[in-house]
Each structure stands twice: as C-alpha cells, then as structure tokens.
Amino acid sequence: MITAGIDCGAKNTKTVILKDGRIVGKGMVLTGFEQAAAIKESLQIALKEAGINEYDLKRIGGTGSGANAIVQANFRVNDIKAIVTAAHFFFPDSRTVVDVGAEESRAVKCDENGAVVDFAINEKCAAGAGAFIEAMGRALETPLEEMGNLAFSSDNPIPMNAQCAIFAESEVVGLIHAKVEKRDICRAILDAMASRIASMIRRIGANPDIVMLGGVACNPGFVTALKRDLNIDSVYVPELPEYGAAVGAAVAAAEAK
Incomplete structure (x- = not known):
C-alpha cells in the first residue's frame, strides 16, 4: 500500500x-501565507522523489495546525496521535515522545501498546519552541x-535567568557585550530551552x-542539553526527525480500516 502524510505546520x-x-x-516547503499552495508543492516534491503520481496513493493523511487546509487528505490525524x-x-x-517544532512543543507519555497516557503542550510561549533558538x-x-x-x-x-524570549534576547545581548565566548552563550541558550522542555516531560x-521529533531534534547541542537536564544517557532521534508528524499521518492512514 502507498500512502502519504502531510503535516501543514506554522512554519x-x-x-x-x-x-x-x-x-x-x-518534500518540505515554507508554509507562508498560502497554505494550499505549500501543501500542493510539498506533495508534488515528495511524489517526484518517490517516482509516482498522486493517483497511486491509496490514502492521504493530514495533520498539523493547518490540517483543515489539506483538501487532498481523506484521513485526518490529530497532532498527538501523529507524533x-x-x-x-x-x-x-x-514510551515518551517529545516533539519540538518552530511554534510549539509537546511531550507525550505512552503505555507499552503505544496508547496515550498523558501529554503536555507548550503553545503559548516562544521560549519553549524552535522560534526561541532562531531569535537568539x-x-x-x-x-x-x-x-x-x-x-x-x-x-x-x-x-540564563529570563523566562521570556524577549527578555532572554536582551540577556544574550548583555552576554555579548560582556565578551562571553559565543560557544558558551549558545550553550546557555540551549540549556535554557532544554530546561523548559525537561520540565514539561x-x-x-x-x-x-x-x-x-521535530526540527529542533536536528540540533545536537539541544539534544545534549536535554539529556543533561534529565540526567539520562540517551534520547533517540530518528533520521529526518522534522518529518515526524508527516510520517505519523502516513502510517496512521496506512493502518486505518
């Protein structure tokens, strides 16, 4: 069976x-202001790489903040289920899944069968999402x-004492003026964000x-900071973690009855 998963996110x-x-x-493109155009373009890129046509797809699963704009989808998956x-x-x-994207982050606790036991979402503050690292x-x-x-x-x-992205940026500027080494400031930034994600976990x-999962999982400094904060040896990061929710939507579509 051939299925597609489309994750229309904020970025x-x-x-x-x-x-x-x-x-x-x-396939991945910037969402921008035209969600429909971004959805179509990312789908076409993926189809081209796979060497197939859209009519070869048995099902298309949609997820993400812009899931309702995915008119191609005949199966929708909520964000938690997808990751x-x-x-x-x-x-x-x-047993525990962490997804840190551009605009929000999630932590989900599962049982041995993959059923959701509990979850937490940070969608109000940029200091707990990838946008924080971008700003810094x-x-x-x-x-x-x-x-x-x-x-x-x-x-x-x-x-870093600031709990807000805006104040944290001022703190970073202060560290720059104090001639603190750039690598140490980078660590401070990632440690601060990892602390917020660890608290959610x-x-x-x-x-x-x-x-x-999520684009921030591609950042080795952040993954190391998270392990250090949680005092654990391993955090498992798959290949292409930024495609996590899209993979989940495709798998869920394939498993749907």
Whole structure:
C-alpha cells in the first residue's frame, strides 16, 4: 500500500510518501501565507522523489495546525496521535515522545501498546519552541546549523535567568557585550530551552526510551542539553526527525480500516 502524510505546520509544510512500510519520498516547503499552495508543492516534491503520481496513493493523511487546509487528505490525524504513531514507527519500544517544532512543543507519555497516557503542550510561549533558538541566533548573528555544534563544544555552563524570549534576547545581548565566548552563550541558550522542555516531560512523568521529533531534534547541542537536564544517557532521534508528524499521518492512514 502507498500512502502519504502531510503535516501543514506554522512554519513548514512537510509531506512523506510511505510504500509498504518504507519512506520512499519526502518534500518540505515554507508554509507562508498560502497554505494550499505549500501543501500542493510539498506533495508534488515528495511524489517526484518517490517516482509516482498522486493517483497511486491509496490514502492521504493530514495533520498539523493547518490540517483543515489539506483538501487532498481523506484521513485526518490529530497532532498527538501523529507524533506517537511516528515514534513507534521508528522506535517500537518508545514510551515518551517529545516533539519540538518552530511554534510549539509537546511531550507525550505512552503505555507499552503505544496508547496515550498523558501529554503536555507548550503553545503559548516562544521560549519553549524552535522560534526561541532562531531569535537568539539572530541576536548572536549565528546560523542555526552552527549553534548546536558551538554549544556542543562548550564546557562552561552559564545560567540564563529570563523566562521570556524577549527578555532572554536582551540577556544574550548583555552576554555579548560582556565578551562571553559565543560557544558558551549558545550553550546557555540551549540549556535554557532544554530546561523548559525537561520540565514539561517531568510534568507528565517520563518513561524510559525517550524519542525526540521535530526540527529542533536536528540540533545536537539541544539534544545534549536535554539529556543533561534529565540526567539520562540517551534520547533517540530518528533520521529526518522534522518529518515526524508527516510520517505519523502516513502510517496512521496506512493502518486505518
């Protein structure tokens, strides 16, 4: 069976093509102001990579904040179900799933069968989402892809006291003026965000085998900071974690009766 999963998010729209349990195509574009156009473009990119046509798709699953705009979908999946399904697709033993995207983050606790036991969502404050890292990167004049590696090389923890992205940016500017090394500031930024995500995980009661999805999972400095805060050895990150919800939608569509 061939299915597609489309995740229309606040920043990016992602599509995954699944054939007999394997990812054979993917596409990602900026969502922008025209959700319908972004959905269509990401789907076409994924179809082209998979070497198939849209009529070859048995089902299309839709998810994300813009799920209602996915007119191509004949099956819809809520965000929580999508990320849990994706986590179990990649790591069948996963019991806690963390998804950190551009605008919000989620932590979900599952039982051994993958059923949701509890969850927490941060959608009110940018300080707990990828937008926080982007804003701090602009203040540091440092590309996102460099921040993780810089933080990874730091062995000098510096606490950040601000709990708001706006005040945190002022704090970063102060650290820059104080001539603090850039790698140490990067670590402080990622440590601060990891602390917020770790608090959310503790709130639901973390199980072992934590899986992380979302674009922020591509940041090695953040993953290290999260492990350090939770005092654990491993956080499992699949290949292409930014496509997690789209994968979950495609898998759920394939499993639908």
